[in-house]
Structures are given as structure tokens and as C-alpha cells.
Amino acid sequence: MNQSRRNFLSAACTLCAAAVLAPAALAAVNEEDDDKKPKLKVEDGKVLIPAALIAEKLNSFKVKGLPRPLLLIKNPDAYDAYLLKCTHMGVAVKIDGDELACPAHGSRFNLQGGVIKGPAKEPLTRYKVNVVTDGVEVIVA
Incomplete structure (x- = not known):
């Protein structure tokens, strides 16, 4: 086998390995980020979100008990x-x-x-939201 073909095959194998391993590495980084976030969960049909976690207009949370x-x-006068x-x-x-x-089939929502x-x-x-003393309560049941 000549040297240029060997170099090409070596580079191709390296690229394939990187393509296979990259998603796992990214998932590990995302899991670390998730580990730093407080754990929210459904209790008695409600999710309590502490005020300190509501920093942006759009806030996304993983909640144990929700699929x-x-x-x-965060709107000027209410929450959705x-x-x-x-x-x-x-x-x-x-x-x-x-x-x-939606990344699967391209549906878009406002x-x-x-x-x-x-x-x-x-x-x-859509869920009902109540403002409480220490944050907001989302009624999910």
C-alpha cells in the first residue's frame, strides 16, 4: 500500500471515530450542566420554581415527573x-x-x-401558574 493511501485511510478512520465519539462527549457535558441545576419535581400536582431560578424571559426546566x-x-405582569x-x-x-x-418534523409554535x-x-x-411568596407554582395535574 502506498503512503498517500495509508494516510488517507488513517485520516478517514480518525474522522469516523470522532463522529462516533462526539455525541457521547457532548451528552456528558450536557449532563454535567444538568447536574448543576436544582432538581425540580412534581409534588401534589404542582411544581414550585424558586424566584432565584427565573432569570430570563424564557426559562426551561427539566422536572422529575413530567415527560x-x-x-x-416571564411576562411583565404574569407568567405562562x-x-x-x-x-x-x-x-x-x-x-x-x-x-x-420541534426538531423532528419542523412544527413551530408561538x-x-x-x-x-x-x-x-x-x-x-398550557399550565396554570400561581405567584407564591418564594417563586411561582405551576399546576400540572
């Missing part, structure tokens, strides 16, 4: 909460600027949970 992340939107679960196939919806996007673009036909699940 997908919870989105809490939605389950980040696409109503088409149940895939986790991601925040994309001022919209919510910040009121309404469908902008299908294939989803139903709006996102």
Missing part, C-alpha cells in the same frame, strides 16, 4: 407555562428565538403555545 421540559415565560412536548409526535420542543421548534407551522395541529399543553 418533557417545562417552559416558564407550557410543556415542551410537540403535539404531533411527542418530541421535546426547543426554544428558537421567539418561537418554539410563545402562546399556538401552532405556527405543522404538521402539529394542536397547541402545546
Whole structure:
């Protein structure tokens, strides 16, 4: 085998290995980030989100007891909460600027949970939110 072919095969194998290992490395980094976030959970049909965690207009939280992340939107005079679960196939919806996007089939939702673009036909699940002394309480049951 000549040297240039050997170099090519070596480079190709290195690229393949990197392609296989990169997702695992990224997942490990994301898990570390998740480990730093406080653990939220459903208790008695409610999720208490401490005020200190509500820093941005759009706040996404993983909640033990919910199938997908919870989105809490901080408005000037109120809060809105939605389950980040696409109503088409149940895939986790991601925040994309001022919209919510499903990476699986391209459904898009506005910040009121309404469908902008299908294939989803139903709006996102919306939850009632109560402001309490130490944060907000999202009623999920």
C-alpha cells in the first residue's frame, strides 16, 4: 500500500471515530450542566420554581415527573407555562428565538403555545401558574 493511501485511510478512520465519539462527549457535558441545576419535581400536582431560578424571559426546566421540559415565560405582569412536548409526535420542543421548534418534523409554535407551522395541529399543553411568596407554582395535574 502506498503512503498517500495509508494516510488517507488513517485520516478517514480518525474522522469516523470522532463522529462516533462526539455525541457521547457532548451528552456528558450536557449532563454535567444538568447536574448543576436544582432538581425540580412534581409534588401534589404542582411544581414550585424558586424566584432565584427565573432569570430570563424564557426559562426551561427539566422536572422529575413530567415527560418533557417545562417552559416558564416571564411576562411583565404574569407568567405562562407550557410543556415542551410537540403535539404531533411527542418530541421535546426547543426554544428558537421567539418561537418554539420541534426538531423532528419542523412544527413551530408561538410563545402562546399556538401552532405556527405543522404538521402539529394542536397547541402545546398550557399550565396554570400561581405567584407564591418564594417563586411561582405551576399546576400540572
